[in-house]
Amino acid sequence: MDSFFKHHVFFCLNQRDPGAERPSCANCNSQAMQEYAKKRVKQLGLAGPGQVRINKSGCLDRCEEGPTIVVYPEGIWYTYVDEADIDEIVDSHLANGKIVERLLIDR
Template sequence: MDSYYRHHVFFCLNQREKGAERPSCANCGSQEMQEYAKKRVKELGLAGAGKVRVNKAGCLDRCEEGPVVVVYPEGTWYTYVDKNDIDEIVESHLRDGQVVERLRI
């Protein structure tokens, strides 16, 4: 059976209180980056059935490497710092099919 989406992208948006034992992706701006990625995917005409879906997720349990995003069906994990990193993931991986090795975890 084929996947409904060519790429299904999950951004960890887990929020912990500052000072918690483990870090939290939400404290690193993951909400803003998820919204930005979703916008970029739409702008590039990549959104929709058979294409790309960008979703929010709870804790993906890679807290020390965060903020994190995972792309399925490949199961490619990335970290990112800013919108330039998100652009590179969207354009290189989601549009062109090339894993962004410098951001891969």
């Protein structure tokens, strides 16, 4: 069975209350990074059925590993710091199928 999207990308946007025991991806600018990735994928002509879909997600339960992204159908988990990291994931993995080893959570 073929996947509807070549890559389906989920950005954790979970926001925890101040003082929570676990970190929160939303405190790491995750919403802005998700919006940036969505815009970038569209600019490159990679968005839509059969290509790439960028989605928001609730907690992905990898909170201690930094802000998280998971790319399906491969199940590749990334963390990131800024737009340059997002560019690298989009350009390398989503556009060209090459995993960005330095940003992997599961190494």
